[in-house]
Amino acid sequence: MTHGLAAASRRGALVDLILSLGVMGLGIAAAVVALSLPSAGGYSRIGPNVMPVAVSFGLILFGGLLLYECFTGGWRARTPDDPAERGEHGFVASAFGWVSAGLFAQMALINTAGFVLAAAVLFACVARGFGSGRWLRDSAIGLLLGLGVFLFFVRFLNVNLPAGWLRPILGGAGL
Amino acid sequence: MIETFGALLDGFGIALTPLNLLWGLVGVTLGTFVGVLPGVGPALTVAMLMPITAKLDPTGALIMFAGIYYGAMYGGSTTTILLNTPGESASIATGLEGNQMAKNGRAGPALATAAIGSFVAGSIATVMLTLLAPVVVEIALKFGPAEYFALMVFAFVTVAAVLGQSTTRGLTMLFLGLLFGLVGIDEQTGQQRFAFGVPELLDGIDVVVLAVGLFAVGEALYVAAYSSRQREEMERLSGSLMMSKEDWRRSWPAWLRATAVGFPFGTIPAGGAEIPTFLSYAMERKLSKKPEEFGHGAIEGVAGPEAANNAAATGVLVPLLTLGIPTSATAAILLAAFQNYGIQPGPLLFQTQASLVWALIASLYVGNVLLLVLNLPLIGLWVQVLKIPKPLLYGAILVFATLGAYSLHQSVVDLVTLYVFGLLGFGMRRWGFPVAPAVIGLILGPLAESQMRRALSISQGDPSVFITHPISAALFLLTAIILLAPLVARAMRRRRGG
Numbered sequence: 001m002t003h004g005l006a007a008a009s010r011r012g013a014l015v016d017l018i019l020s021l022g023v024m025g026l027g028i029a030a031a032v033v034a035l036s037l038p039s040a041g042g043y044s045r046i047g048p049n050v051m052p053v054a055v056s057f058g059l060i061l062f063g064g065l066l067l068y069e070c071f072t073g074g075w076r077a078r079t080p081d082d083p084a085e086r087g088e089h090g091f092v093a094s095a096f097g098w099v100s101a102g103l104f105a106q107m108a109l110i111n112t113a114g115f116v117l118a119a120a121v122l123f124a125c126v127a128r129g130f131g132s133g134r135w136l137r138d139s140a141i142g143l144l145l146g147l148g149v150f151l152f153f154v155r156f157l158n159v160n161l162p163a164g165w166l167r168p169i170l171g172g173a174g175l
Numbered sequence: 176m177i178e179t180f181g182a183l184l185d186g187f188g189i190a191l192t193p194l195n196l197l198w199g200l201v202g203v204t205l206g207t208f209v210g211v212l213p214g215v216g217p218a219l220t221v222a223m224l225m226p227i228t229a230k231l232d233p234t235g236a237l238i239m240f241a242g243i244y245y246g247a248m249y250g251g252s253t254t255t256i257l258l259n260t261p262g263e264s265a266s267i268a269t270g271l272e273g274n275q276m277a278k279n280g281r282a283g284p285a286l287a288t289a290a291i292g293s294f295v296a297g298s299i300a301t302v303m304l305t306l307l308a309p310v311v312v313e314i315a316l317k318f319g320p321a322e323y324f325a326l327m328v329f330a331f332v333t334v335a336a337v338l339g340q341s342t343t344r345g346l347t348m349l350f351l352g353l354l355f356g357l358v359g360i361d362e363q364t365g366q367q368r369f370a371f372g373v374p375e376l377l378d379g380i381d382v383v384v385l386a387v388g389l390f391a392v393g394e395a396l397y398v399a400a401y402s403s404r405q406r407e408e409m410e411r412l413s414g415s416l417m418m419s420k421e422d423w424r425r426s427w428p429a430w431l432r433a434t435a436v437g438f439p440f441g442t443i444p445a446g447g448a449e450i451p452t453f454l455s456y457a458m459e460r461k462l463s464k465k466p467e468e469f470g471h472g473a474i475e476g477v478a479g480p481e482a483a484n485n486a487a488a489t490g491v492l493v494p495l496l497t498l499g500i501p502t503s504a505t506a507a508i509l510l511a512a513f514q515n516y517g518i519q520p521g522p523l524l525f526q527t528q529a530s531l532v533w534a535l536i537a538s539l540y541v542g543n544v545l546l547l548v549l550n551l552p553l554i555g556l557w558v559q560v561l562k563i564p565k566p567l568l569y570g571a572i573l574v575f576a577t578l579g580a581y582s583l584h585q586s587v588v589d590l591v592t593l594y595v596f597g598l599l600g601f602g603m604r605r606w607g608f609p610v611a612p613a614v615i616g617l618i619l620g621p622l623a624e625s626q627m628r629r630a631l632s633i634s635q636g637d638p639s640v641f642i643t644h645p646i647s648a649a650l651f652l653l654t655a656i657i658l659l660a661p662l663v664a665r666a667m668r669r670r671r672g673g
Contacts, residue, residue, distance in 0.1 A: 019602075030369070033369060037366060046627070048361035051627070055350055055353045055620075056354070059350045059354065063347070075343075075344070078340075078606070089401060089402065089404050092401075092404060095399035095404075099569075102573065103392070103573070103577070103590070103594050107587050107590045110587065110590070119574045119577075122577065123571070123574055126569050128566075129569075132566035138566065141570075145570075149574065153226070153582070157226070158229075159226065160582075161585075
């Protein structure tokens with residue numbers, strides 16, 4: 001048991017290390033871009049590069065501080081790695097995957113199949129991710145919700161949304 | 176004083192026209208409806224409801240936003256009391272006693288003291304806002320760019336350093352937000368920065384996309400992965416909503432004390448309502464004649480934090496309206512809503528668009544009354560909303576979240592950005608990085624940069640302006656103290672200990 005806990009805490013410390021390096025890396029990448037910006041700034045002699053340089057050095061500094069914390073007893077007041085301690089259950093990869101899949105499907109579909117169908121697929125995938133097993137019911141609710149939102153936004157608010165494959169049914173509404 | 180009163184009366188004249196009253200009513204109702212949804216805090220509520228105001232005139236839209244803001248706050252407390260899943264950190268304190276009261280079958284009085292306390296605190300705080308705003312405006316009109324820059328740096332540091340568990344992580348998120356804020360075209364020179372030629376990025380990163388990504392997509396990913404397989408028990412709303420004589424006697428001093436704590440905390444950049452709600456809880460616990468009831472459903476423990484929450488939420492509007500400085504994530508999104516209409520809050524707004532500002536302030540009074548008369552009678556409806564199963568709830572949240580992002584440019588790029596921010600939000604939640612500094616950094620960063628460059632162009636590039644102007648020097652000194660005081664204290668403790 002204690003062995004398992006020690007392994008978990010080592011893994012947690014490794015994640016902290018990676019995140020700290022990630023913040024520093026982002027800062028360095030931003031600094032590279034920032035330093036290539038022109039510095040001419042007219043009267044103020046403060047060009048468009050000053051704030052970017054300052055911000056990227058800030059990221060490097062705080063990435064460095066996080067790294068320093070890693071080696072001096074770990075991040076301060078860190079979130080517990082044990083889900084039970086946070087009042088949660090362990091990471092459910094399929095749940096995370098379904099929600100992500102829904103969002104990807106929407107990106108892929110929205111400009112071809114249209115807003116309504118994309119929303120229905122998104123809705124059904126998210127519901128599946130949250131443990132619902134009734135995909136037919138979920139798809140139907142998603143379709144109705146998407147349709148309602150579409151009609152409200154397009155007819156009432158004049159916001160353009162793509163009708164896509166449902167154009168024959170939705171008529172002239174939308175793009 | 177007389178002037179203020181006259182301006183406020185004119186404001187009521189605008190806020191009480193039937194159409195504006197209707198927008199206020201729609202705002203309060205929608206705000207409460209969305210705010211009641213578990214896991215949806217006020218910041219996300221305002222961000223998600225932003226697209227529906229697209230067709231309104233600025234005054235109508237802002238009145239509706241005021242309603243949404245207050246409604247979301249109120250809706251959150253209902254969820255906290257009945258479900259004990261606070262949508263935001265400021266509701267945690269309410270949940271401590273509120274959920275216990277609900278477990279003891281006293282959900283009704285808990286909801287009642289929350290609603291009436293919100294009304295009392297919100298109304299008193301709005302009076303304070305009315306009196307304080309013109310004074311702050313008077314002072315702020317004397318501020319130059321150097322003072323503004325100093326003030327913004329001060330706000331950045333306090334929001335990032337005071338909130339959350341760790342100052343280092345808070346400031347990391349602030350700089351990340353500032354980096355996001357730099358993406359796009361530099362206003363002064365037309366230089367592209369961090370946009371890499373992507374047309375959607377040239378416009379800059381929209382604060383709504385960031386907020387919705389962090390709060391909605393990030394939250395959905397997190398809840399799906401870590402708590403979607405848990406069953407949640409909802410407390411039943413049985414019995415009467417009426418408060419007994421004793422409930423009243425114990426509630427009203429708590430409301431007043433909490434207002435006195437909450438409003439000042441809201442006006443300073445200390446991240447809104449989180450700190451005052453806990454302060455109020457601790458204070459009520461200390462002052463209560465029945466401290467043994469705390470932890471088992473003491474009504475003061477609901478009345479205090481809930482009133483403090485509302486008073487602070489109103490206090491937050493003081494720096495937002497008079498200085499243009501948002502001090503909470505929700506205020507940052509309200510600022511974005513203003514900017515969508517080409518309105519930049521600040522002292523000049525009180526001169527150039529006085530009628531709009533005062534109509535907004537008047538609508539806060541109206542909103543408080545609407546909330547009181549609407550919410551307790553509609554409590555049965557809100558309980559039904561709480562019963563929506565999580566799979567359907569989060570499906571709907573994501574449909575609305577993606578709609579808001581997509582409708583900005585009708586572009587898939589915004590959906591990709593939204594998902595990236597969702598992953599970021601998931602990581603931030605998992606590893607304890609606060610969200611507010613990132614959101615505030617994004618929206619306030621560009622304003623701070625332009626003030627800094629203006630100050631330096633007036634001084635012809637001499638950076639000593641920031642130290643030779645007394646107000647700016649004082650603010651920078653204060654900022655340094657807030658940053659360094661904990662380090663010095665720790666070093667001294669260590670020396671004494673070692």
